[in-house]
Amino acid sequence: MDGDSQKDGPQDGGKLVANIMHFARALRMAGLPIGPGKVLDAIAAVRAVGMGRRDDFYWALHAVFVNRQDQRDIFDQAFHVFWRNPRLLERMMQLVLPQLQLDQPQPDAAEMNRRLAEALMQGNEAVLADEADEEKLEIDAAFTASDKEMLQSMDFEKMSGDEVRQAQSMLRRLVLPIAEMRTRRFAPSSAGGAVDLRATLRGALRSGGDVIPLELKKRRTRPPALIILCDISGSMSRYSRMLLHFMHALTNDRDRVHTFLFGTRLTNVTRYLRKRDVDEALSKVGEAVGDWSGGTRIGACIEGFNRLWSRRVLGQGAVVLLITDGLDRDAGDGVAEEVERLRRSCQRLIWLNPLLRFDGFAPKSLGVRAILPHVDEFRPVHNLESLGALAEALSRPETRRGAGMASWLRRMEEVA
Known part of the structure; x- marks a missing residue:
């Protein structure tokens, strides 16, 4: 890479830009509201803070992608899983700056949220296809769709993204069907248990008093x-x-x-x-x-x-x-x-x-x-x-x- 490319940084660092886009796509699939504008802001933020330290890179992306407290854990897990391979990360960062300090410990992928794992797996091969000879990020991708019986008894907290969507549809x-209760009001009824005196007297007036049909009523329910x-x-x-x-x-x-x-x-x-x-x-x-x-x-x-x-x-x-x-x-x-x-x-x-x-x-x-x-x-x-x-x-x-x-x-x- 020539000097001008290095000076331009992430703007011309093709693989870095592609992986930032993939990282943003994974966050969006995990539930964070991220659009194209935020991806451009993230690339600009990385370019502004430089690539000398891993924590600078982390907080530059954090400042752009995280808006609420409940999004912090998802972002933190996604960052450490996506960028967990130091050699791969170093090689991508070298497209911009040869020196990169990796001084932050990586969490165990087993603690990762299932929805996040599912989001990171989708499209991972397309973005990093040229890294086939490197150590692979191994995530259990056996997220087959559960049938109705399994979803009925599965804890909401343990559902994958696809299972969450199915459960939401079922919800x-x-x-x-709350049992209806009797109210204070009455309604006309042919099989009611009480005589409606007002309706009966109105009926008698209409017939001239020769015939007095009994009108019945019962309590309304709701x-x-x-x-x-x-x-x-x-x-x-x-x-x-x-x-x-x-x-x-x-x-x-x-x-x-x-x-x-x-x-x-x-x-x-x-x-x-x-x-x-x-x-x-x-x-x-x-x-x-x-x-x-x-x-x-x-x-x-x-x-x-x-x-x-x-x-x-x-x-x-x-x-x-x-x-x-x-x-x-x-x-x-x-x-x-x-x-x-x-x-x-x-x-x-x-x-x-x-x-x-x-x-x-x-x-x-x-x-x-x-x-x-x-x-x-x-x-x-x-x-x-x-x-x-x-x-x-x-x-x-x-x-x-x-x-x-x-x-x-x-x-x-x-x-x-």
Whole structure:
């Protein structure tokens, strides 16, 4: 390479530019919002900081490709896996600058996210075909599409990118047949159990009083309001993002569905989820919520719901789904009082916790111990099968409040 090419740097370093493009493509397939403009910015950033140190190269790409906290882990894993071969990296960097310091330890590829592995494998041969004689990056690429039975029982956290897309499609078709409840209003009925005096007198006036036909009525039924309070903290991020597809399907399937997301603060996203297009809806939700993958203040967020929203949305017979792992930044401060107040305001309070998938789960954390005595049901929510079980439970007639919680309360006493 002549002096002018070396001076121009990444702009003319064909292989380096191609691999930066492939790296950006892998990040996009792993879920990061990266377009052609960011690829050009990344090449310009690498050219600006120079290629003398590996950490400069890392942070130049990081500054361009990473916009949110929840994207950092994916980027870090992708960087170290994609650029893990020192000789290959050195040779590519030598297209720009002969000296490159590789002083940062590489993580084990076995710890890599499955979606990231899948993204890195696609197109890898096309970009690095001329490196066939070098050490290959070995990633288990046996990501065959799971059938319905396997997807039903597979944990959301362990799904590959293709399996996530299949699960999202199945979630959009999943319905929640909540058992209807009787209201205070009546409707005309030929087989009703009560006489409608007003309708009967009107009928008698129309007939001149010679014949008085008895008009009957019965109580109307309708599904109860459904309120969803979903934790979007870092420990819940993978599950909450999958469950957003489920919430979108529910919101567009029935009326009186209200969805709130909380981490360090509470956000009402109901109006965004009412958009028919799921991608547009989730994009609007992402713009509206500013505390993705952060900490969790369960007590403060439920207090905000009780104070600002409960009277507006908790209509007659409302069912509340509280989706959280119970891990609270405030060590359970104020959680018990606010959850108890929420329970008194609704007909049925169901706690969905992904940690319940573990056989050895015990209510040890302060947040879990504060919530558990005040809910009517305690269920796992980590795969499609658990959501199907929830739908089945909600379709059955309601039993006595808290009837299934005795065993969990005894276990909590044993832990104490």
